Amino acid sequence: MLQDLNPVDVVATARRTFNSGTTRNLHQRKKSLRSLVNFFQEQEDAIIECVFADSRKNREETRLEIYAAISHIQHLIDNVGKWVSGENVRKRWVNTLDKIYVHSKPYGVVLLMPCWNKPILSLLPLAGAIAAGNCVVIKPAHNGHHFGKFLATVLPSYLDPECYPIFCEKNDCVDKLLEEKFDYIYFTGTASVGRIIHRAANKYLTPISLQLGGKNPVYIDSSADLEQAAARIIRGKCFNSGQTCSCPDYVLCSKPITERFVEHAKTAIERFYPDSQHCPIVNDHQLQRLSNLLKGLDIALGGGVDFTQRTMQPTVAVNVSPDHPIMEEEILGPILPIVTVNSTEEAVNCINRREKPLVIYLFSKKSSVKRFFIENTTSEAVTVNDTIVESLPYGGLGSSAMGRFDSFDTNKKIGPDKNTWGIVERVNELRYPRPTKPKTDLAKFLLKNRRRPSWVLVVTSIVVLLALGASFKLDLWS
Numbered sequence: 130m131l132q133d134l135n136p137v138d139v140v141a142t143a144r145r146t147f148n149s150g151t152t153r154n155l156h157q158r159k160k161s162l163r164s165l166v167n168f169f170q171e172q173e174d175a176i177i178e179c180v181f182a183d184s185r186k187n188r189e190e191t192r193l194e195i196y197a198a199i200s201h202i203q204h205l206i207d208n209v210g211k212w213v214s215g216e217n218v219r220k221r222w223v224n225t226l227d228k229i230y231v232h233s234k235p236y237g238v239v240l241l242m243p244c245w246n247k248p249i250l251s252l253l254p255l256a257g258a259i260a261a262g263n264c265v266v267i268k269p270a271h272n273g274h275h276f277g278k279f280l281a282t283v284l285p286s287y288l289d290p291e292c293y294p295i296f297c298e299k300n301d302c303v304d305k306l307l308e309e310k311f312d313y314i315y316f317t318g319t320a321s322v323g324r325i326i327h328r329a330a331n332k333y334l335t336p337i338s339l340q341l342g343g344k345n346p347v348y349i350d351s352s353a354d355l356e357q358a359a360a361r362i363i364r365g366k367c368f369n370s371g372q373t374c375s376c377p378d379y380v381l382c383s384k385p386i387t388e389r390f391v392e393h394a395k396t397a398i399e400r401f402y403p404d405s406q407h408c409p410i411v412n413d414h415q416l417q418r419l420s421n422l423l424k425g426l427d428i429a430l431g432g433g434v435d436f437t438q439r440t441m442q443p444t445v446a447v448n449v450s451p452d453h454p455i456m457e458e459e460i461l462g463p464i465l466p467i468v469t470v471n472s473t474e475e476a477v478n479c480i481n482r483r484e485k486p487l488v489i490y491l492f493s494k495k496s497s498v499k500r501f502f503i504e505n506t507t508s509e510a511v512t513v514n515d516t517i518v519e520s521l522p523y524g525g526l527g528s529s530a531m532g533r534f535d536s537f538d539t540n541k542k543i544g545p546d547k548n549t550w551g552i553v554e555r556v557n558e559l560r561y562p563r564p565t566k567p568k569t570d571l572a573k574f575l576l577k578n579r580r581r582p583s584w585v586l587v588v589t590s591i592v593v594l595l596a597l598g599a600s601f602k603l604d605l606w607s
Contacts (some may be wrong), residue, residue, distance in 0.1 A: 130430050135230040135305070136177045136296065136305045136306040136308070137305075137309065138307050138311040139266055139294050139296050139306075140238060140266060140306075140310070140311070141208035142291055142294065142295055143238045143264040143265075143266055143291070144237070144238050144264070145262070146264055146289075146292050147235075147238055147264040147292075147508070148238055151289075151292060151357055152235070152252045152257075152259070152262050152263060152264055152292050153235060153262040155209070155210060155213060155259060158209060158259060158260055158262060159206055159209065159210075159268040161259045161288055161289070162202055162206045162209075162256060162259055163206065164261060164287040165255070165256060165259070165287065165288065166199055166202050166203065166206075166601070167204055167287060167288055167410070168283070168284060168287040168288075169195050169198055169249075169432070170199065170225055172215050172279075172283060172335075172531045173192070175279065175283070176195060176249070176279070177191045177192060177195075178193065178274070178410060179275040179276040179278075179279045180248055180273075180275075180276055180460030181384045182251075182275040182276075183245060183248075183273045183274060183275045183276055183371075184245065184272075184273075184274065184409060184411060185408065185409045186246075186369060186408055187369075187408055188474050190368065190369065190408075190485045191249065194247065194248075194249035194250050194443060195249055197249075197250065197354070197366055197538050198249050198250065198252070198253055198256075198266040201253055201256060201317075202253075202256045205256055205257065205259075205260040205578065206252075206260075206389075209260045210235055212260075213233055213262075216526055227403075230261070230425070233261065234262070235258075235260070235261045235262035235263045235438050236263055236312040236336075237311075237313075238263065238264045238265075238266065238311055238312050239254075239263045239264065239265045239266070239311060239312060239313045239314070239315065240265075240266050240268065240306070240311040240313070240315070240416060241255055241258065241266070241268070241271070241315045242268045242314070242315065242316040242317070242318070242326070243252055243266050243267075243269065243270060243317055243373075244273075244317040244318045244414070245270040245271075245272035245273035245276075245411065245413070246369055247317070247369070247373060247374075248269075248270070248273050248276050250504065251317040251340075252267075254338070255267065255293070256477075257403055258313075258315075259293070263312070263313070264292050264293065265292070265293045266293075266294055266295075266306075266311070267280065267284075267293065267294070267295045267296065268295075268296045268297075268303065268306060269281070269295070269297055270318070272412075276297075277297050280295055280297070281295040281297035296418070307325075307326070307329035308329070308332075308354075311330075311333075311335055312334070312335065312336075312339040313336050313337070313338075314326060314330055314335055314336075314338070315337075315338050315442050316337065316339050316340070317339075317340045317341075317374070318340075318341065319341065319342075320341045320342075320343075322460075323339045323341045323531075326339065327339065327531070331377050334548065334592075335382065338531065339531040340374055340487070341374065341487075341531075342373075342374025342375065342459055342461075342487055343377060343378070343459055343484060343485070343486045343487050344378040344456070344458075344459055344483060344484070344486055345375065345376065345377055345475075345486045345487055345488050345489065345490065345494065346377075346378065346379055346380075346381055346479075346480050346489055346490070347378075347379065347380045347381065347485060347490040347491075348381045348382065348473070348476045348480075348489070348491050348492065348493075348502070349380060349381070349382040349390065349480055349492045349493075350382070350385055350386075350473065350492070350493040350495065350498055351383070351385075351386065351494050352494040352498075353386075353492040353493055353494065353514070354491050354494075355386065355389050355390055355393050356393045356396075357514075358393075358396050358492040358514070359390055359393030359394045359396070360393070360397045360400075361442065361492075361514070361516055362380070362394070362465070362492075362516055363394055363397040363398055363399075363401065363465075363488070363571050364375055364401065364441070364516065365377050365462060365490075365515075365516025365517040366465050366516075367398075367401065367407075367408075367443050367463050368517060369406040369408055370407055370409070370410060370440075370441065370462060370490045370549070371460060371461060371462045371463040371464070372408075372410070372411060372461050372462065373517065374459075374487060374519060375487055375517050376516070376518075377490050377516050378459060378460055378463065378486075379449070379455075379456065379460075379466045379467070379468060379477055379478075380465060380466070380468070380573050381467075381476040382467065382469070382470065383469065383470065383471055384469050387447055387467050387469065390419055390449065390467070391429045391430065391445060391467075394430060394445050394465075395430055398430065398431070398443045402443065405438045407441065407442065407443070408440075409438060409439040409440050410439050410440065410441060410462060412439075412441065413436070415461070415462070416439055418436065419434075419441055419461075419462040420434050420441070422454060422455045422460065422462075422464060423444070423446075423464070423562075425453060426446040426449060426453070426455065427446055427448045427449070428444060428445070428446050429445045429446065429447045430443070430445040431445065431446060431463075431482055432444050439538045441462060441463055442463070443463045443465075444463060444464045444465065445465045445467065446464065446465070446466045446467065446576065447467045448469060449465070449466035449467060449468050450468075450603045451468055451479065451482075453466070456468070459471045473498055473501055473502075477501070477502065477505050477506055480506055481505075481506060481507075485508055487506045487508065487509055487510070487540075488508055488509060488510040488511070489502065489510070489511045489512070490515070490516050491511060491512070491513050491514070492513075492514055493513070493514075494514075499511075499513055538590045545603065548569065560594075
């Protein structure tokens, strides 16, 4: 299989296949997307078991990822025909008689490097790249050994391995893979590895999309429904035991809100995890790191660590100092620190003193507070009254991410179709040598950005002129 080849052969085969035009055919794109849907539907049980073997992730959470993936791919199938047909461009006066389109063209050979903690959802750029007409080299995460091996063994039965090869080799081969020239790179993972990917992409000036996460803040004001907010925040924080780049990282709220929030959070935890069955932490090193972060915290809920089962209880800490070590790095675990702030302005200042987050979570019913956050903070997204909305195409800024993980990401190629009428050629004399002052003055007039009248105004004006003309004609004959 192609996954047994060296990186040079893997990329070269994908490049030849792309150049043959196989993946650019619209019928073939839809066929491949349907095959990907079949893969998720027919291999659901096997996928769940592989993910569980890698991370002991809750099976129902994996099922939800699979169903979300199928829904996403079906959306692509339903719309890709419309997206590839091109779109009209709003024209200036100087281009009034020309046709201008924007065509969505594939990049070429794309490298996809999904993460271990969201193995299905981070694989979705594969579907978008297929819809866009690319070939895709897939490099599964090294922490997801079972799922990666399963992909390499089973996925070629559904997708052409010459179009979508899977490079499932040891880590020491990844550097060699990154030495190859790709036309786009998608990576989901940590910021430290993201920097390595970024440096490798710089060699060929390859465009990239990085989803790296960060410290995603939650702000709760006095107008929020605290019972509902607690349930949604705990759900987001404990999804995959907090090992998700878009999960809420810490809470900002006043002291009175903190006390009530802790009560509702306790109820939510007891309701969600009555049997104390928690998703384990990925490895012993990460569990020890999380355990060290608990030192010096005022723990209101949870705090238990089981090194034998490699699990940690959902934990809420209050009165956390902004200078505590837990506030210096992305937590990636089920610990929710609460920092006391006394106003919306103070919360915004606290957020802006740190690196730009991937997403800000805001719990409020006040339009003024929502508007203030949107206008005075910088992040890829602001989610109001909920956490972790997986259906949105997240991207990011700064250390949280770069680029976007859109459902249909293509190279936008401008396609002007210039008019060849004789009168238009007379206008083109303005562009030809040699320039004169009258030519330049006329060009200035034509290039000036003017608001184009609406069709309603144009039609109304014509009707009025015809009516005036008819009235004038009748006056002449009377």
